[in-house]
Amino acid sequence: MTERPRFAGFSHQGTLKYGLVKGDGIVDLSRRHGARWPSLREVIEAGALLRLAEEAVSLEADYPLCDITLEIPIPAPEKLICVGVNFPDRNEEYKDGQAAPSNPSLFIRFPRSFTGHGQPLIRPPESPQLDYEGEIVIVIGKGGRRIPEAEALGHIAALSLCNEGTIRDWVRHAKFNVTQGKNFDRTGSIGPWLIPYTDASQLADIVLETRVNGELRQQDRTSRMIFPFTKIINYISTFTTLVPGDVIVTGTPTGAGARFDPPIWLKPGDVIEVSADGLGTLSNTVADEA
The missing domain is CATH 3.90.850.10 (Fumarylacetoacetase-like, C-terminal domain)
Structure with missing residues (x-):
């Protein structure tokens, strides 16, 4: 069974972000889409979760999980x-x-x-x-x-x-x-x-x-x-x-x-x-x- 995508809210150096967890790292989706969708709430409202997951498949993680703080997702x-x-x-x-x-x-x-x-x-x-x-x-x-x-x-x-x-x-x-x-x-x-x-x-x-x-x-x-x-x-x-x-x-x-x-x-x-x-x-x- 293919692993389901995992979206997380996180903070990095004091800035709130959101991204897709990949292995022991996270792809910073807010850097790519934050102007349009400031948080996962707006991503959800746009019905874009699965679209962003597909997009992130080919992307490398921006941060290791040990360098971020996980926040409540919404x-x-x-x-x-x-x-x-x-x-x-x-x-x-x-x-x-x-x-x-x-x-x-x-x-x-x-x-x-x-x-x-x-x-x-x-x-x-x-x-x-x-x-x-x-x-x-x-x-x-x-x-x-x-x-x-x-x-x-x-x-x-x-x-x-x-x-x-x-x-x-x-x-x-x-x-x-x-x-x-x-x-x-x-x-x-x-x-x-x-x-x-x-x-x-x-x-x-x-x-x-x-x-x-x-x-x-x-x-x-x-x-x-x-x-x-x-x-x-x-x-x-x-x-x-x-x-x-x-x-x-x-x-x-x-x-x-x-x-x-x-x-x-x-x-x-x-x-x-x-x-x-x-x-x-x-x-x-x-x-x-x-």
Whole structure:
């Protein structure tokens, strides 16, 4: 099977760029196309991901990966929407006797709350309860409102991974609100890259795993999701218009640190790896906020 193209947002000597990962290097596509498409969001809006991948086949890498910093792939999405409680075992954690909900729980995160692959998640001084949540990301390529489920997959441009890091005690500061605990700066990560979406097999039944210091903590399959990707896109687009570059984080399996007895919070030096079939591995360490 031919390796799928991998698009990344990155910074080099303080300048934000985007490119195509080739082996242990990256082709700087922003140097060639940045005037027309300043970021991968505009590339996606133009439907140009696969065209740029074909163009870059004959190009040499401009930088080795060791000379760049990987950033979140879409630097300024109009919307970054997260789905909560989307695996059966995760729903059972709540022990409230309720069956799986009929509609997904949603919340918003800000881009500043995420960092890129290889960078540390930042534990804030306000709480030691930094936790991990491995998830699959879908990026919208074709916008729309009230998108039928039968057409929903055709609106996906690309896939990625997320560690939807959470400050657990801050998600309980209010009665019906998790926003605070989900938006501390650089507590989560997205990456390492975008994989163009071309067929349903890329999402239908893939394994999603999270490891902490090499120990498997989370594992499940997308075929078991309570709300499939088609339902998520249909539901969200009912109340808001989805536009190219919108990022949807689709839910985590059971096994987060909060569910251990006693809870196991992330601490400086820990290594968290989120992996999924065909998408690679998103890896981050942890550091205390300076």
